[in-house]
Amino acid sequence: MLEILKKEIIEYGRLAGEKNYTPGISGNISAKFENKVVMTASGCANGYLSEGDFSVVDFEGSVLEGNEKPSTEKFLHLEYYRQRPDINCIFHTHSPYLTAFASAGIPLDMNISPEIIYCFGKIPLASYALPGSQELINNTSKYFKDYDVILLKNHGVIVAGKSVKDAYLKLELVEEYAKTNICAKILGGAKILDENEVQKIYELRNK
Numbered sequence: 001m002l003e004i005l006k007k008e009i010i011e012y013g014r015l016a017g018e019k020n021y022t023p024g025i026s027g028n029i030s031a032k033f034e035n036k037v038v039m040t041a042s043g044c045a046n047g048y049l050s051e052g053d054f055s056v057v058d059f060e061g062s063v064l065e066g067n068e069k070p071s072t073e074k075f076l077h078l079e080y081y082r083q084r085p086d087i088n089c090i091f092h093t094h095s096p097y098l099t100a101f102a103s104a105g106i107p108l109d110m111n112i113s114p115e116i117i118y119c120f121g122k123i124p125l126a127s128y129a130l131p132g133s134q135e136l137i138n139n140t141s142k143y144f145k146d147y148d149v150i151l152l153k154n155h156g157v158i159v160a161g162k163s164v165k166d167a168y169l170k171l172e173l174v175e176e177y178a179k180t181n182i183c184a185k186i187l188g189g190a191k192i193l194d195e196n197e198v199q200k201i202y203e204l205r206n207k
């Protein structure tokens with residue numbers, strides 16, 4: 001299981017790198033298995049991972065095997081898993097378009113795209129706190145129960161999925177959505193969907 005997960009993280013990390021979703025050594029990726037979490041080590045480049053770039057930790061954050069320096073955001077990941085038993089993988093990235101919204105302090109909460117409303121509802125913005133801090137966990141964790149994608153102000157984004165592939169595909173979808181929003185701004189701004197239409201999408205979502 002662990003070896004398969006590492007291979008998946010390496011592969012989807014590489015794809016994220018190719019698409020410039022995880023520039024340089026920014027961000028981190030983790031996956032849950034049994035009662036443990038495998039995560040990228042501190043200072044790794046997620047687009048160029050190899051087998052030695054992983055730490056396995058328990059839910060207290062203690063390193064059980066692998067690299068002795070897990071990601072500095074390890075407790076942020078662990079808290080997400082704790083609150084959401086349905087998720088098995090987390091990508092935290094500084095992907096440029098989502099990070100542009102996070103840096104501008106603008107949540108992606110307008111009803112513009114039926115697909116985004118259907119998949120995520122809204123994409124909220126957590127208040128700024130120092131990366132790796134308990135305060136960042138406090139500011140972000142209030143959204144964990146209801147959201148799979150959360151912007152971190154002046155920082156980046158955190159995306160949760162049922163599998164490594166699912167989390168990656170969500171990241172791809174929302175990063176491209178952020179890009180579309182910026183392009184639409186150049187064209188005079190995206191049009192907001194009527195409340196009636198939004199309601200229909202939420203009804204589909206609840207089916």
Ligand SMILES: [Zn+2]
Binds near residue numbers: 027
């Ligand atoms: Zn970060």
